[in-house]
Amino acid sequence: MISVFKFFGKLPLKFLRILGFVFSWVFWFSSKRYRLRFQKNWFMAKNYSAGAMEKASLARAVSRAGNCIFDLPKIWCGDDFKDKVEINGYSEIKSLLHNGKGLICLSPHLGSFELVPKIFSSQLPISIMYKPSKNNHLEKLLKNMRPTKNITMVQANFSGVKKLITAIKKGEVVGLLPDQVPPINHGMYQSFFGHSAYTMTLASKLILVTGVPVIWTYVQYKKNGWRVTIEPWDSSEFSKMNISEMTKAMNQKIEQLILKDPESYMWSYDRYKRPKKNILINN
Numbered sequence: 402m403i404s405v406f407k408f409f410g411k412l413p414l415k416f417l418r419i420l421g422f423v424f425s426w427v428f429w430f431s432s433k434r435y436r437l438r439f440q441k442n443w444f445m446a447k448n449y450s451a452g453a454m455e456k457a458s459l460a461r462a463v464s465r466a467g468n469c470i471f472d473l474p475k476i477w478c479g480d481d482f483k484d485k486v487e488i489n490g491y492s493e494i495k496s497l498l499h500n501g502k503g504l505i506c507l508s509p510h511l512g513s514f515e516l517v518p519k520i521f522s523s524q525l526p527i528s529i530m531y532k533p534s535k536n537n538h539l540e541k542l543l544k545n546m547r548p549t550k551n552i553t554m555v556q557a558n559f560s561g562v563k564k565l566i567t568a569i570k571k572g573e574v575v576g577l578l579p580d581q582v583p584p585i586n587h588g589m590y591q592s593f594f595g596h597s598a599y600t601m602t603l604a605s606k607l608i609l610v611t612g613v614p615v616i617w618t619y620v621q622y623k624k625n626g627w628r629v630t631i632e633p634w635d636s637s638e639f640s641k642m643n644i645s646e647m648t649k650a651m652n653q654k655i656e657q658l659i660l661k662d663p664e665s666y667m668w669s670y671d672r673y674k675r676p677k678k679n680i681l682i683n684n
Contacts, residue, residue: 403545409471410478414485415625417475421467429463435669439463442668449595450660457663465665468622472513477546485626488520490616493633494574497614498525503569505607505615506576507634509655510667512620514578515547516627521574522551528568529576530603532557532584557584562603569611579604580655585676589645593652598673605647608639619658622665 409417429436443462447454475482498504506527508517521527531547531554534540547554553568555561565575582588583601591600608615615634620627634654642650659666 403542406474406542406546407478409474412474414472414475414479414482417471418468421469421471422464423467424471425464425467428467438671439466439669442670442672443663445596446594446656446659446663446668453660454663462664462666462668465622466667466669469513469515469667472627473515473546476513476516476519482516482519483523485623486516486520487623487626487628488631489628490631490633491520493616493631494521494525497616497633498572498574501572503572503611503613504574505569505604505611505613506574506618507579507604507615507651508576508618508620509580509658510578510670511658511662512622512665513627514620516620516629517618518547518552518576519549520629521576522549525574526551526553526568527574527576528553528555528565530555530557530561530565530578532581557587557603565607566611569607569613575607577601577604577607579651580670580672582672582674588676589648591645591649591652593672594656596673598652599675600648600652602644602648604651605644609642609644609647612639617654617658619661620665621662 429439439462440459443459447457494504506517506521508514518527518529529552531543533556534543544554553564555564568575579601580593581601582599583603587603588599588601590597592598593600615636617632617634618629620629622628639647
């Protein structure tokens with residue numbers, strides 16, 4: 402499987418995206434569960450966005466869904482992907498890291514988000530938290546393809562959190578997917594496009610405990626490449642927030658980023674999945 406993946410990495414990105422387009426619609430029509438979840442999440446956000454998604458196309462969003470998968474061989478294995486990336490705001494990173502305090506990078510499921518650690522690792526060490534896949538073949542692929550020079554993978558557990566804190570203390574970058582549904586007892590319910598969503602508190606805790614700068618990164622698709630945008634998060638109000646307020650603000654920021662390019666968000670992700678047990682929320 403790894404050799405096949407590497408082979409696909411040598412193919413032109415344009416061809417990979419044609420495959421992604423075909424895959425998107427085949428899966429759309431073959432999986433009722435996928436289709437209904439995609440539509441439900443899309444229209445929940447559209448109805449809540451007060452016209453911000455009026456010009457967005459559901460069909461284009463469906464067509465792009467497969468890009469997130471078929472872009473991966475080029476991102477992880479391709480030799481020429483850097484020539485296809487436009488980066489906005491990278492200079493902010495160096496100025497924020499200048500104080501040696503480290504940096505927290507938050508990236509929602511927007512566009513080919515796997516591109517973000519590859520961009521950082523070209524010049525800086527970055528530790529990213531991930532949830533191991535239940536599929537053995539996929540997990541093997543992730544372990545072999547994701548970690549490269551300057552990229553360290555840490556699991557979403559207590560040991561992984563300690564590694565993130567260590568990296569921050571060393572003045573390095575750590576990355577998290579803030580809209581990823583956390584394990585039970587590691588989150589709280591907050592509004593996301595007007596509906597209750599179980600939201601991770603780890604990012605909020607790291608921000609409040611470490612006091613390091615925070616940036617948001619998101620990826621948009623270009624005709625034959627990607628645009629990566631880096632935005633510092635204004636920390637002037639952080640000291641006045643508790644975990645609940647910070648987590649709420651985090652969801653609001655994710656909403657803002659998605660509405661900039663709703664057709665590139667992973668609407669099929671089960672964002673409103675609920676843990677099986679009741680959760681006690683501590684501020």
